[in-house]
Amino acid sequence: MFTLFRSRYADLVIAVLLFIIAGVATWTAYSYSRASGLFPIFTGWLFLALTGLEIAVQVRKPGHSGADIESGSTRRGMLVELGGPIWLGFLLLVVYIAGFLVAIPLFLFLFLYLAAERTVIRSAVFAILATVLIYGVFAGLLEYRLFAGVLFDT
């Protein structure tokens, strides 16, 4: 089955990305005052050396052939791989716009109905009960004020 992280050159790409991050972080550390930059510079060079070594390991590693990718299952595999992050992104967006009170039941309902393939009624009942429980504990019992969203926040 296709997996994004077992695909061609994935390990190498990650290593190169980390090397770039290490370079930027080390270069930035030189702009700080002596006391503030001393340890980040020390760590930064170590970081660069380690990521450089990882790149060398990945370049020398055999098997970057992509033979493990089955083209027919690529799209489905991609969806499974990135499904979690997509759902999480959706929840974050709704929380930011409309707040927890709207986001929680909406996310629970849609997730159960679409991803877990529950019936409309079961999804709705679970979404409502879970929202009541979460609000009961956090807002009721612990008296935390939950985010109302940029639309409703006064």
Added chain:
Amino acid sequence: MLDSLFTAAAYLGEGANIAYLLLGVAVGILFGSIPGLGGATAIALLLPLTFGMQPEQAIILMGGIMGAVSIGGSVSAILLNTPGTAPNAATCIDGYPLTRQGKAGVAIGAAATASSIGGIISLGILVAMLPVAKSIVLLFGPPAFFMLAVLGLTSLTVASSNLLRGLISACVGLFIGFIGYDDIGGTERYTGGIEFLWDGVSIVPLLIGLFAIAEMMNLYRTGGPITDRATGESVEVVGTPEGIRSVFANPRTLFSGAAIGTTIGMIPGVGGVVASFLSYSFVAQTSRDNQHFGSGDVRGVIAPEAANNAKDGGALIPTLAFGIPGSAEMAIFLGVLILHGIDPGPMLLIEREATILMLVLALLGATIISGLLILIGARYLARIAHIDSMVLIPSVITVSLVGAYSLHNTIGDVFVAVFFGLVGYFMIRADYPRITLIIAFVLSGLMERNFIQSMIMFEGNWLRMFGDVTTLVLFVLTLLALSIPLVRYLRKMRAA
């Protein structure tokens, strides 16, 4: 110490505190018995509930979780051949064959009793070692503290699946720790001009993201029920008294397991999996009549379970005395202490003896209570592992985000939790260990402070750090730890 012990016992005995302990135990058993969740996720998820609590109450709640998780994990290992937590894997070897022979109750009785007694023994060792640890800790100056943190981080990395990637993750963790306003140099570092980051990345959303959210996204990828083994309903859990008796009939197995667990627990990074398997193989190799190991010998359940629970007492020694956690659970627990204004390290042992003893008592209580609960309700617990992950995932994710927001009532923390959830998920998928990142993050402040102090002490000449014998010994140990994978590789090459 006796005064502190009575103070701790009296505080723990108050009604609300007992309720917190029981809540911790219930959550610990629940998360322990569901494969793939475990103690780190449970503590990360419950962390936001402690914001309004007294520090001691938070410690009791967390103690309840830590004391109960490993016992909870033994149930699914025995009944379903699916370890609730990774260290319970060794229990499957003989626990599941006992279930197949209709002796599930014997295995559960033995596991719960061995686990409880193992935990009690290790806590006894912890209490006995505290006065010694106090005097040892005071011998450590800034260079030795810095090198100790390096040793802790290195040995943890060596124990991870990939040394190089473990070290890279540790560097990432240190850099995340640098984010924010630096008090020493008076400089704002790596904030990208975002005002929210001036106070640095908060440990709570970081933990929630890396553990709770990342685990849920990985569970989404794998999908389906968490285990598809035969249901607990069909398993007869009878013979628990026989299991309990078998622990007392095998004192050598019990004590060797507890001793191995405590010792291994003290070494950062080695962890419960090594402790339980080492204990199992020690007993299997040194026992007479060892032909039944692997096919349903009750000693094969006692040994790993005693070691598994005993490791927590051992792991608390470096965590509390030096502020250097040896496992993900301990790193998160350290986060709980820091969040509640308790600085781990030498002064904690001197100034807050009662608090430490309360943690010990909470762990003790949790170990005993969870053992009893398992004996009563094991067959029902086995059913928990059949929860559909598709119901679990949205529930845990929503609670995680609400929890992240509750820390400072700021949406920025929710973004941080989501960001690190994604980072954690990609780390799981790309095989970069998360534990070294989190422990490096926790240690970054301690490491930088002691590094700077050492540089000031030795006027910038870092080579003079090795003039201190303790530092030199720790440095040699670090090099030895780093050489282990190399030696292993060379041996493998020679054998090939």
